[in-house]
Amino acid sequence: MKSAYELAMERLAKSHPNAGKPLTAEQKSRLAEIDRVYRGKLAEREIFLKKQLDEAMAAQNAEEIAKIQQQISGEKARLEEEREDEKERVRRGR
Secondary structure, eight states: OOHHHHHHHHHHHHTTTTSOOOOOOHHHHHOOOHHHHHHHHHHHHHHHHHHHHHHHHHOOOOHHHHHHHHHHHHHHHHHHHHHHHHHHHHHTTT
């Protein structure tokens, strides 16, 4: 009898036939480059928004603080999603 893990792995193999395929050196290099670029983009946005957050805290503007904190988390999520989409395209060989 197969375990739940083995069954899940079989389903994954059927739905994504290239999932177990090893990456080429070029793909690995491109994935590392994507990570580097998106870490830079995230750092840039955080620096910009942290400056605004510090100003709002100094002014004791709770509404603005909440708005900026929400924007920071939204930016992180958006950039993370973009990064993963781009990495998936590389993994698929496109």
